[in-house]
Amino acid sequence: VGIPDSNLRFRQHLNNEMAHYACDCWDAECKTTYGWVEIVGCADRSCFDLNAHAKATSTKLVAQQKLDTPITREITEVTLNKAAVGKAFKKQAGQVTEAIHNMSDEDKLKMQEQLESDTYKLVCGDDSYEITPGMVAKVARVSKTEHVREFVPSVVEPSFGIGRILYCVLECNFKVRENDEKRTWLDLPALIAPTKCSVLPLSSCEDFQPFVETLSAQLRKLGIPCKVDDSSGSIGRRYTRTDEIGIPFGITVDFDTLKFQTVTVRDRKYLYTDSSSSIRKQRI
Numbered sequence: 001v002g003i004p005d006s007n008l009r010f011r012q013h014l015n016n017e018m019a020h021y022a023c024d025c026w027d028a029e030c031k032t033t034y035g036w037v038e039i040v041g042c043a044d045r046s047c048f049d050l051n052a053h054a055k056a057t058s059t060k061l062v063a064q065q066k067l068d069t070p071i072t073r074e075i076t077e078v079t080l081n082k083a084a085v086g087k088a089f090k091k092q093a094g095q096v097t098e099a100i101h102n103m104s105d106e107d108k109l110k111m112q113e114q115l116e117s118d119t120y121k122l123v124c125g126d127d128s129y130e131i132t133p134g135m136v137a138k139v140a141r142v143s144k145t146e147h148v149r150e151f152v153p154s155v156v157e158p159s160f161g162i163g164r165i166l167y168c169v170l171e172c173n174f175k176v177r178e179n180d181e182k183r184t185w186l187d188l189p190a191l192i193a194p195t196k197c198s199v200l201p202l203s204s205c206e207d208f209q210p211f212v213e214t215l216s217a218q219l220r221k222l223g224i225p226c227k228v229d230d231s232s233g234s235i236g237r238r239y240t241r242t243d244e245i246g247i248p249f250g251i252t253v254d255f256d257t258l259k260f261q262t263v264t265v266r267d268r269k270y271l272y273t274d275s276s277s278s279i280r281k282q283r284i
Contacts, residue, residue: 002173002189007031021048030168039168041159047152054152062150072145076105079138089129099124100131112139173246185268186246197226198242202235202254211253215263243268 013025021043028040054061078100086093099122103111111120111131120131169192177183190196199216201208212228219226227247229238235252242250250266257263 001169001192002187003030003168004172007168007172009036011036019043021045023048030164030172032168032171037164037168039161039164043157043159045155045157047154049155050152061152063153065149065151067147067149070145070147071149072143074141075144076108077140077142078103078108078111078136079140081135081137084132084135088132088135092127092129095124096122096129096131108139112136183240185240185243187268188246188248190248193246193248195225195227195245195247197224197249197251198238198247199226199228200235200238200242200250200252201230202252204230204232207258208253211257211263215251215253239266 007030009029009031011027011029013022013027018025023046024044026042027038028042029036030039031037050061053059080097080100082093082097085096089096100108100111111122114120115131115133115136119133122129122131169188170186173187173189175185175187177185197219199212199219201212209230212230216226216228227242229241231238233241239250248268250268252264252266254264
């Protein structure tokens with residue numbers, strides 16, 4: 001899009017500037033006259049969003065992958081005395097039950113060992129609950145065969161600032177001729193230029209008009225946006241106008257067109273670096 005590589009960089013966020021939902025974040029930045037400006041932000045949100053929705057709605061939000069070969073593994077399973085848990089924790093019973101089932105195998109075995117002689121302190125966020133031996137019916141190692149793998153998908157969120165990107169594209173492509181501040185042009189690459197080509201009759205000679213109309217019609221038929229400038233200004237001034245609005249190519253209909261059915265194709269890319277910026281091509 002015309003932004004030099006030297007004007008682009010990726011910067012990783014520091015921990016103290018990272019959004020609360022992100023585990024990593026990078027910004028694409030462009031160097032402008034205002035300094036380095038963020039134009040794209042890429043945040044690794046991990047599974048923050050789905051976990052938050054699942055917690056708020058008490059709905060399991062997971063993706064499933066069918067395994068080609070079933071996997072058998074040993075897990076530690078806790079069987080609770082639901083009556084005792086419900087009586088002790090009432091409205092928080094569901095939260096306590098879920099927290100115990102989500103404990104790691106190591107923590108479950110640790111709880112079992114501690115309950116043999118004492119109570120166990122279960123921490124859930126900012127709250128803590130005292131688990132007594134009567135609340136746990138059994139802790140056992142069991143074999144579980146999995147035919148489907150469940151996982152919570154992670155999300156990478158790219159955020160594009162279209163206004164900033166457009167500004168950077170315009171600033172980086174705005175050029176001024178050396179030692180002539182009044183001579184400026186917009187050096188938009190042909191890929192992103194809204195108008196790809198201008199069609200310019202050399203003068204107001206009426207014989208040029210049929211060729212101008214035919215060329216512009218053929219360009220439109222091919223899906224190439226073009227602009228006809230048949231105003232009374234000099235050809236040099238009209239070239240300058242097309243440069244100022246970022247048109248990369250110009251087709252000039254001149255007297256050779258009348259004689260040889262050819263036109264002059266002007267490529268702005270070489271205009272300020274190469275004297276041979278115009279070439280003659282056979283008109284099709």
